[in-house]
Amino acid sequence: MPLSPSDRALGDLLVSRQIITLAQLDDAVALAERWNVRLGDAILSRNWMDPAAYYRGLAYYYELPLVDLIKEPPNTELLRVADADIYARQLTIPWRRRDRRLTIATAEPGPETVQFARQRWGADIEFAVASKFDVVWAVQTAFADPLSQRAVFDLADHDPEMSARTVVTPQQALVIYALATAFLGGLATAPLATLIVVNGFLSLFYLGNFIFRGALVAAGGGRQTARNYEIEIAARNLREEELPVFTVLVPMYREAAVLPRLAQSLRALDYPLGKLDIKIVLEAGDTETIEAARREGLEGVFEIIRVPPSQPQTKPKACNFALRFARGQYLVIYDAEDRPEPDQLRKVVATFRRLPPEVACLQCRLNYYNASENWLSRLFTLDYSLWFDLVLPGLERLGIPIPLGGTSNHFKIEVLRELRAWDPFNVTEDADLGIRLSEKGYRVSIVDSTTFEEASCHTRNWIRQRSRWIKGYMQTLLVHTRRPLHLIGRTGVLGFLGFVFFIGGTVLSGLFNPVFWVLYLVWLALAVAGFDTLFPQALLLISLANLLLGNGALVFLSMIAPLRRGWLSLIPFSLTAFFYWVLISIAAYKALWQLMRDPFYWEKTQHGVSRHPSAETVPAEGAAP
Numbered sequence: 293m294p295l296s297p298s299d300r301a302l303g304d305l306l307v308s309r310q311i312i313t314l315a316q317l318d319d320a321v322a323l324a325e326r327w328n329v330r331l332g333d334a335i336l337s338r339n340w341m342d343p344a345a346y347y348r349g350l351a352y353y354y355e356l357p358l359v360d361l362i363k364e365p366p367n368t369e370l371l372r373v374a375d376a377d378i379y380a381r382q383l384t385i386p387w388r389r390r391d392r393r394l395t396i397a398t399a400e401p402g403p404e405t406v407q408f409a410r411q412r413w414g415a416d417i418e419f420a421v422a423s424k425f426d427v428v429w430a431v432q433t434a435f436a437d438p439l440s441q442r443a444v445f446d447l448a449d450h451d452p453e454m455s456a457r458t459v460v461t462p463q464q465a466l467v468i469y470a471l472a473t474a475f476l477g478g479l480a481t482a483p484l485a486t487l488i489v490v491n492g493f494l495s496l497f498y499l500g501n502f503i504f505r506g507a508l509v510a511a512g513g514g515r516q517t518a519r520n521y522e523i524e525i526a527a528r529n530l531r532e533e534e535l536p537v538f539t540v541l542v543p544m545y546r547e548a549a550v551l552p553r554l555a556q557s558l559r560a561l562d563y564p565l566g567k568l569d570i571k572i573v574l575e576a577g578d579t580e581t582i583e584a585a586r587r588e589g590l591e592g593v594f595e596i597i598r599v600p601p602s603q604p605q606t607k608p609k610a611c612n613f614a615l616r617f618a619r620g621q622y623l624v625i626y627d628a629e630d631r632p633e634p635d636q637l638r639k640v641v642a643t644f645r646r647l648p649p650e651v652a653c654l655q656c657r658l659n660y661y662n663a664s665e666n667w668l669s670r671l672f673t674l675d676y677s678l679w680f681d682l683v684l685p686g687l688e689r690l691g692i693p694i695p696l697g698g699t700s701n702h703f704k705i706e707v708l709r710e711l712r713a714w715d716p717f718n719v720t721e722d723a724d725l726g727i728r729l730s731e732k733g734y735r736v737s738i739v740d741s742t743t744f745e746e747a748s749c750h751t752r753n754w755i756r757q758r759s760r761w762i763k764g765y766m767q768t769l770l771v772h773t774r775r776p777l778h779l780i781g782r783t784g785v786l787g788f789l790g791f792v793f794f795i796g797g798t799v800l801s802g803l804f805n806p807v808f809w810v811l812y813l814v815w816l817a818l819a820v821a822g823f824d825t826l827f828p829q830a831l832l833l834i835s836l837a838n839l840l841l842g843n844g845a846l847v848f849l850s851m852i853a854p855l856r857r858g859w860l861s862l863i864p865f866s867l868t869a870f871f872y873w874v875l876i877s878i879a880a881y882k883a884l885w886q887l888m889r890d891p892f893y894w895e896k897t898q899h900g901v902s903r904h905p906s907a908e909t910v911p912a913e914g915a916a917p
Contacts, residue, residue, distance in 0.1 A: 299331040327564040328533035336592025337565035351421035361426035399424035443612035447712040501797035502842035512686030527638035539620030548584035604892040608714030608721035652707040652734035656700035660747035678853035692790030693730035695723030720764020763883035802880030
């Protein structure tokens with residue numbers, strides 16, 4: 293779209309004042325017309341100057357004063373916390389009142405802002421120019437406490453049944469107490485019958501879980517080549533001028549070392565940089581990463597959001613705080629070490645436009661760029677390949693609620709706000725939000741685009757990460773079984789059973805696997821005759837099927853998981869999956885202990901420890917190009 297006369301005049305002024313060169317202006321004009329954005333957005337998407345110089349030129353062009361909102365913050369008496377979102381999204385905020393006239397500071401002066409301001413504050417106003425960074429900083433500073441309060445308690449206050457703030461409800465505590473009493477009473481009065489019943493229940497649950505996982509892989513194993521090809525073509529054909537503004541949230545904590553790689557990964561996206569609203573979300577006390585971001589000299593599309601200190605200090609709380617400043621139509625979460633495929637955002641836009649309106653979130657596939665680092669990273673890659681390439685597509689095809697992965701979740705931003713975003717008390721807020729979307733009548737779909745991450749390749753780091761995930765699954769299971777009939781009504785019987793087997797099966801298998809392993813080893817080593825009474829003939833057959841066929845099937849599924857990507861060198865390592873399951877059980881018991889002692893504690897995963905650079909294009913040796 294051709295530039296407006298005012299944008300052209302602004303560009304000429306910036307050249308005359310030597311803020312940009314003539315060649316840079318030509319490039320910016322071409323970008324602005326191609327992307328259908330303001331000239332300023334195109335200029336700020338390039339690292340040609342200190343953004344402050346651009347805003348000085350902008351103020352000079354409009355013959356307005358330039359104000360520094362950090363040195364001269366807005367008068368808080370003029371501000372309303374209810375309007376904080378509007379100030380942040382419009383980049384316009386009341387600043388001072390002089391001689392009964394209200395001065396409005398804005399980063400986007402022009403006719404649209406004048407019209408908006410007059411409708412909101414009346415005709416008796418005047419304007420000043422402030423950088424968008426100053427406006428965002430001013431909102432963060434003025435409303436730090438109330439916005440932080442909303443980030444923590446918004447969901448718990450408005451939809452308490454959906455919040456993990458209450459770990460166990462009185463009704464759930466009563467059910468747990470009744471089950472424990474029945475079990476202990478049974479052991480006291482009829483121990484053999486009680487143990488047989490418990491053994492039978494667990495064996496049937498294991499069998500159901502094995503069958504369910506096999507069904508998911510069978511359902512999700514189809515490549516859906518036609519649909520993926522159509523999406524790829526549609527994404528490629530999207531004109532840059534019709535692409536919407538896309539907000540990118542990157543929560544980070546003490547990860548200064550990976551910041552340059554992160555910035556490069558985001559620059560590599562095949563999406564107009566002038567239409568990316570990138571928020572680097574940092575804890576206010578993380579001065580090391582904040583200073584590293586300042587030194588990096590990032591383009592003007594990058595903004596730093598400082599999250600005020602409060603408890604719980606979790607990733608979802610930080611994302612909730614940053615959501616108030618988001619200006620996009622869609623929003624995606626990336627972790628600091630992520631490397632999304634370049635066309636991912638285009639595929640997401642194309643997919644949203646082809647799917648029905650109730651699809652509110654798209655989950656991209658996740659995998660690892662350092663799969664070949666050691667044994668643990670290889671098993672972790674097998675785990676993720678099975679999970680994201682086969683299991684989650686199976687959930688989608690069977691209409692079962694999808695627990696989201698921790699990154700590359702793409703949301704319709706208005707639906708995200710409607711649902712009060714993430715639960716800061718749930719340490720796997722992504723999985724919880726995926727289930728909550730289903731409960732509220734929305735759907736999650738899968739996009740055939742991969743984001744590569746750094747696999748935890750050190751055992752202690754891996755256990756910290758996995759124990760947090762399992763603790764979050766425990767929280768999610770407790771939250772969404774509070775109203776089982778409501779969940780059945782929303783997701784159907786199959787959806788409810790799928791949720792129980794998928795979330796509950798992940799938790800229970802980690803906890804009970806060691807019990808059955810020990811029973812089997814004792815029976816095998818000592819031929820304890822007393823065990824025979826615990827395993828009637830029918831139960832013995834089920835238990836043997838679980839042990840031999842079920843576990844064998846899981847190993848087999850791990851073997852076929854990397855085939856889709858051609859990572860054949862990983863297949864032999866699936867035969868060592870038992871030792872990986874042992875680590876999962878260790879993490880599960882740690883998660884249970886933390887759930888009882890410190891349910892909201894966020895155990896940080898250390899990133900940037902891999903010896904393999906994130907720029908690798910082949911995540912495992914022998915991978916197909």
